[in-house]
Amino acid sequence: MEPDIFPPLGILAELTHRCPLQCGYCSNPLELLKANRELETQTWLDAFEQAADMGVLQVHLSGGEPTLRKDLEEIIGCLSSQGVYTNLITAAVSLSDARLATFKEAGLDHIQISFQGARPETTEKIGHYRNAHQKKVEVAKAARKLGLPVTINAPIHRLNISEVPEFVQLALDLDAERLEIANVQYYGWAELNKAALLPHRTDVDRQVEYVTAIREQLTGILNIDFVPPDYYADYPKPCMGGWAKDAFVITPGGMMLPCHAAQSIKSLTFTSIKDMPLREIWETSKAFNAYRGTDWMNDRCRSCERRDIDFGGCRCQAMALTGDATETDPACIKSPFHEKMAELTFTDHVQRRVIGTADI
Amino acid sequence: MDFGTRQRITLQEDSAPYLPSHVRLMFDKTRQQWAVLAPEKVMWPDDISVEILRKCDGTATTRQIASDLAEEYQAPEAEVYADVLEFLQEWSDRLLVRSVMAAD
Numbered sequence: 281m282e283p284d285i286f287p288p289l290g291i292l293a294e295l296t297h298r299c300p301l302q303c304g305y306c307s308n309p310l311e312l313l314k315a316n317r318e319l320e321t322q323t324w325l326d327a328f329e330q331a332a333d334m335g336v337l338q339v340h341l342s343g344g345e346p347t348l349r350k351d352l353e354e355i356i357g358c359l360s361s362q363g364v365y366t367n368l369i370t371a372a373v374s375l376s377d378a379r380l381a382t383f384k385e386a387g388l389d390h391i392q393i394s395f396q397g398a399r400p401e402t403t404e405k406i407g408h409y410r411n412a413h414q415k416k417v418e419v420a421k422a423a424r425k426l427g428l429p430v431t432i433n434a435p436i437h438r439l440n441i442s443e444v445p446e447f448v449q450l451a452l453d454l455d456a457e458r459l460e461i462a463n464v465q466y467y468g469w470a471e472l473n474k475a476a477l478l479p480h481r482t483d484v485d486r487q488v489e490y491v492t493a494i495r496e497q498l499t500g501i502l503n504i505d506f507v508p509p510d511y512y513a514d515y516p517k518p519c520m521g522g523w524a525k526d527a528f529v530i531t532p533g534g535m536m537l538p539c540h541a542a543q544s545i546k547s548l549t550f551t552s553i554k555d556m557p558l559r560e561i562w563e564t565s566k567a568f569n570a571y572r573g574t575d576w577m578n579d580r581c582r583s584c585e586r587r588d589i590d591f592g593g594c595r596c597q598a599m600a601l602t603g604d605a606t607e608t609d610p611a612c613i614k615s616p617f618h619e620k621m622a623e624l625t626f627t628d629h630v631q632r633r634v635i636g637t638a639d640i
Numbered sequence: 641m642d643f644g645t646r647q648r649i650t651l652q653e654d655s656a657p658y659l660p661s662h663v664r665l666m667f668d669k670t671r672q673q674w675a676v677l678a679p680e681k682v683m684w685p686d687d688i689s690v691e692i693l694r695k696c697d698g699t700a701t702t703r704q705i706a707s708d709l710a711e712e713y714q715a716p717e718a719e720v721y722a723d724v725l726e727f728l729q730e731w732s733d734r735l736l737v738r739s740v741m742a743a744d
Contacts, residue, residue, distance in 0.1 A: 287670050287671065289682055290682070334670070335668070335670030335671065337668065337675060337677055337682055338677060338680075338682060340680075363666065365664065365677040367679065367680060389662055389664075389677075389679075390662055390679040390680070392679075392680070427661070428662075429660075429662045429679055431679055431680065445641075448641065449641060449642065452641070452642065452643060452644055452646065453642075453644070455644075455646075457662075457679060457735060458679055458680070458735075494641070497641075498643075499648060499733050500647075500648030500649060500732060500733040500735070501643060501646045501647065501648055502646070502735075503734065503735055505680075
């Protein structure tokens, strides 16, 4: 039976791979795209008009650092005029108050600012950018002054997991609406640096306990979204809410992907939005249909009572850890590869995210 | 933990709820369904929830909203009021609804 194809709800638009920070946990691919390969403004605008027609309601403008695109206000304006909800995901170190005001004027709905640490010295050490923390604080304050709702994004790993309570205080101090405590997912640069970034199990348990309690305490005051680390979980995360179910990614060069790490599955062929209408890619491309629905699953997943909860987990993680993208995500206790997830020799060396430097 | 000036709002009968400007109730033409767009969330409220949310204009109190709905649906007002308050408190706790409190 052919799986149902629903209209997409959201897009993660990676406008550029350029970034002033060099975080070792970046989810971008190791082969970062140079500026001269990026899509032109008009291609993005055409794509977003098509997307709105298809039923897309929210677009997350990300990167790299999306504010390095000089046409960002034009892009926001285009989305806003189509009634699409816009979310800017930024590191905020190279963003001026004046530019932020132009985004707001163009119709920006929400801004998500990443903090590499809750303490200035941690933020500076992890992103390798001087005074990054202070700059982020200033942008958060400017956003609140403009009336923009703010999410503080805290990517958590071994080097900052002890700062989780301080992240909560930071979000309150900056009058944030939302705090995202997002344990790093091990793809791209993060996978390369896994041995130096994966937290210890005891720290993860302590974090889960803390977040559960503080979330309850801050009900009606601060929204805390928690992305738990699946390396120590019993069941996998429902990646993308199901492959090609309601969201997709567009890379800086125009490839349309079911998820941001999908290119790690080498057997799939992806299509550029320069070569085909978005709707046609969404509905007909082999890559989007590869793991849609449940027919592709092995018996273990297809007969599982959690089949429609986590959809067999993450295809890219199955690929990375078992060599077979149709395998059960090894984060699942039912996976024969589950034990392998914990087999890791920890190191302290983090490779910086810099174009052309990945030691693969 | 220092909460600053922020505190959880407990809705009363004279609270006048409203959706902040970054929480958008809209009719989605593609799916022929009402949607609420909020930071990194899309919600699909059912018909009665939509009726309640459409009345949240920052002027009507929870009591008035319930009374209007009771009349429209020919339902007992006390029951409707309890349901409306429970629903709006939940949305307030998720920061999707704000509230103007009556002046002291």
